[in-house]
Amino acid sequence: MCGDSTNWDEDAYRKSILKEREILTRTVFRTVWGPSKDGSPDTIVIASSDGSITSYSIPSCISKLPLGLSNSKVQQLLGIEPDGFLHGHDGPAYDVKFYGGNEDALLLSCGDDGRICGWRWKEFTESKVPINLQGNHVKPVLDLVNHQHKGPWGALSPVPENNAIAVDPQGGAIFSAAGDSCAYCWDVIVTGSEDGTARIWDCKSGKCIKVIDPVKDKQLKGVISCVSCITLDASESWLACGSGQNLSVWNLPTSECVSTISSHSPIQDVVFDNNQVISVGGYGGLVDVISQFGSHLCTFCCQGL
Numbered sequence: 001m002c003g004d005s006t007n008w009d010e011d012a013y014r015k016s017i018l019k020e021r022e023i024l025t026r027t028v029f030r031t032v033w034g035p036s037k038d039g040s041p042d043t044i045v046i047a048s049s050d051g052s053i054t055s056y057s058i059p060s061c062i063s064k065l066p067l068g069l070s071n072s073k074v075q076q077l078l079g080i081e082p083d084g085f086l087h088g089h090d091g092p093a094y095d096v097k098f099y100g101g102n103e104d105a106l107l108l109s110c111g112d113d114g115r116i117c118g119w120r121w122k123e124f125t126e127s128k129v130p131i132n133l134q135g136n137h138v139k140p141v142l143d144l145v146n147h148q149h150k151g152p153w154g155a156l157s158p159v160p161e162n163n164a165i166a167v168d169p170q171g172g173a174i175f176s177a178a179g180d181s182c183a184y185c186w187d188v189i190v191t192g193s194e195d196g197t198a199r200i201w202d203c204k205s206g207k208c209i210k211v212i213d214p215v216k217d218k219q220l221k222g223v224i225s226c227v228s229c230i231t232l233d234a235s236e237s238w239l240a241c242g243s244g245q246n247l248s249v250w251n252l253p254t255s256e257c258v259s260t261i262s263s264h265s266p267i268q269d270v271v272f273d274n275n276q277v278i279s280v281g282g283y284g285g286l287v288d289v290i291s292q293f294g295s296h297l298c299t300f301c302c303q304g305l
Helices: 010-025 058-063 121-125 218-223
Strands: 028-033 043-048 052-057 078-080 084-087 093-099 106-111 115-120 142-145 162-168 173-178 188-192 198-202 207-212 227-232 238-243 246-251 256-262 267-273 277-282 286-290 296-302
Touching: 028 277, 028 286, 043 093, 043 106, 043 286, 052 058, 052 093, 052 296, 058 296, 084 121, 106 121, 106 162, 115 121, 115 162, 188 227, 188 238, 227 267, 238 267, 246 267
Parallel strands: 028 093, 028 267, 078 296, 093 162
Antiparallel strands: 028 043, 043 052, 052 084, 093 106, 106 115, 115 142, 162 173, 188 198, 198 207, 227 238, 238 246, 246 256, 267 277, 277 286, 286 296
């Protein structure tokens, strides 16, 4: 077998291979519902391992499902083009949040580069720039960088990454958990662990006050992954835990599991919306939207640009 190598472009070939590998290994680290005027959000914003911040329309995803087939019967997951795209961070983008809940809301994200960036949501959604030219078309109005610690002889440490952020619009504050072991805590925090449990802690005493075990049958412990993500609803009465490909919802006052469901891939993030719908992100750029009844409302793969 022979071929003409006259017009061989090694750089283009290398880029295509790297791009293919990037798509196959892309991970969705965090998802959040976008603000809506009528209180029924239909846009999901995603922070991914390639550093991008992308938005997707759920009605558009559902409309692309083949006629006559339920979502569970679709063998090939949908590859959906985003409505909006931002090159948010150099390195993975680990978290995304909204500061405010209306058209004046700020879209915030943090990542491996130690930065917290904020863009005006209205400017992002109303941009007329074609999707293939987006990335740096909207300039951030907020750009915070973690400070570097001084070591021996004045040497500066690397900028620590930001792993998660939280917002307090009433107090006008943004909180971050950084890779230098520094974090800001609430009166009570909930954590997930590699031992497969979620624990509720009293920060004043430093003691664990409750343990949530997604798997009560200890014989299954060997095949159950760590608790990779947790979230509370607005009333702080319901807790969702992601463990491997399993998602469980718990009533905190009674410590009872009320529902469980399996996703298509290991779960990276869960988000409540009005105590009804949970959005799940996973490996391979997968997003799984689950209805209040525990069924898969919509599942799609994020496409890169």
